[in-house]
Amino acid sequence: MNLTSQSLNWGEPSVTQLQGCDPQAWPVTSGWKALVDTFFEGSTGRTLLEFLEQRLAAGAVIFPPAPLRALELTEPENVRVVILGQDPYHGRGQAEGLAFSVAPGVGIPPSLKNIFKEIQRDLGEPLPAFPVPGGSLASWAEQGVLLLNTCLTVEEGQPASHAKKGWEALTDSIICHVAEQGRPKVFMLWGAHAQAKRVLIPEGRGHLVLMSNHPSPLSALRPPIPFIGNGHFGEAKEFRRTHD
16 A cells, blocks of 8 residues: 555546435445445434435535445455545535545646645655656545545535535444454544444454644644644554554
């Protein structure tokens, strides 16, 4: 696994928004299928799908086109690092279903710029050029970094518009599954929202839990633990060197 700014993908985006509400059209790897099917067969999952259908019928523009893409690119048994976000980017064409990542060819948002700056400061990696390789973190996901938002859809221009509609029950289950299975992992919890999920990560399993402020420009340089200078990428790299 290579957590660097030089391991990013670039290409032309295609479909940019949600087209329908059939979970079978949102591919996941085989290791996630039972967990995802159980969720959508239950009452919370069904209610969530009804909500999404109603919003689409009302003409809402919903992002991303593939809400479960993090589970499509990263098998549960391959997860080595978990980075938690809140909800997808709400600008047209930005969200690609991976926390903090933007679709290929899209301008790099401020929080992601700060992530790259911290990689540069901590690991000596140069900042990525734009538009090549851009801000897609899909290659991280393919290398075992689970880039998971806790809410998996959002409406255009309306941050947190799908919060508390049911996604959190699924993503909490995903976090618990990852934390309870297999090798010790690195959990990067940036900001109060992500840190609230600390209770889902059991003690005594050898996980490395790293917490700091969010990389947003509003908090990246502020106390109590500024994001810039937190050293998380170096710690993660050393932890993975000794645990892989």
